[in-house]
Amino acid sequence: MxxxxxxxxxxxxxxxxxxxxxxxxxxxxxxxxxxxxxxxxxxxxxxxxxxxxxxxxxxxxxxxxxxxxxxxxxxxxxxxxxxxxxxxxxxxxxxxxxxxxxxxxxxxxxxxxxxxxxxxxxxxxxxxxSVEAVDYTGNSATLGRAEGLSAREVQVVSMIAMGLSNEQIARELFLSINSVKTYIRSAYRKMGVTSRSQALTWSVHHGFALSDNRGNRQLT
Missing domain, CATH: 3.40.50.2300 (Response regulator)
Incomplete structure (x- = not known):
């Protein structure tokens, strides 16, 4: 320098x-x-x-x-x-x-x-x-661990971050819409958020992928 x-x-x-x-x-x-x-x-x-x-x-x-x-x-x-x-x-x-x-x-x-x-x-x-020292395995098991999110809750939050609606998440995970809403409520409580927009911000700051498909985002 x-x-x-x-x-x-x-x-x-x-x-x-x-x-x-x-x-x-x-x-x-x-x-x-x-x-x-x-x-x-x-x-x-x-x-x-x-x-x-x-x-x-x-x-x-x-x-x-x-x-x-x-x-x-x-x-x-x-x-x-x-x-x-x-x-x-x-x-x-x-x-x-x-x-x-x-x-x-x-x-x-x-x-x-x-x-x-x-x-x-x-x-x-x-x-x-350094580039050589970074782990690129993409292991999502660490995401949400500190907040106590379950594996299924991590899946749901990840899909929210990717812009999927509740209906799309239900189809992707073969769940009922009520089950999806239950997972969302539980995850939100652990994350300390109350809305989809807050969940999106939280997800970005905690390393979850962010979709560019903004049209699919659903605010609660």
Missing amino acids: SLDQHLRPIRLAIVTEADVVYRGLASVVAELAPRVELLGRSLTQAIDPGIDVALYDVAALNRGEGKDLDWLVKETHAAVVAVARDLRPDLAARAIDRGVDGVVSLSADTAELTDVIWAAAAGDLAGDA
Whole structure:
């Protein structure tokens, strides 16, 4: 890192189309001010004045060809960190193939995300922050464990996060609509939420996959 980089804040951009993801990551970055300056969420921020670190939401790879990620990796000097979804290890693998400098889970706690940002800015993504050290098994068994969600409740919450309605969840899991509602009420109680919109926000912050099929989302 140059002398100029030591004297000025680390310039960071969050690249995501999901508002809830942006707000969650931005809230962590805000705690790092004035050492970190959040430039925004647009790729154009990487041109002028330039960025040191880019947090790239891998969900974008589910909706496009990844040209924006290719541009970040090949055309900027930024350290690019892929923000991975625990239920979509395939997207993390695609980000690795495209040359990201490191990967961090969307469900990572504040301390872990902060460590990754510092390491990325220093050009020292190693250990737990390195591509090689990240577990991409996508094992969903850890999702919701701290809150005591059952395996079936995790399935239901995952489908809510993917934009499925109660009726669609019932068809997918071969359950009655009343059973689905029972699982939702039980999961909501453990999660500390009372509505589908709150459940969606909670799911994103806890590493569940987020669908881009917004038309299917049902608010209670």
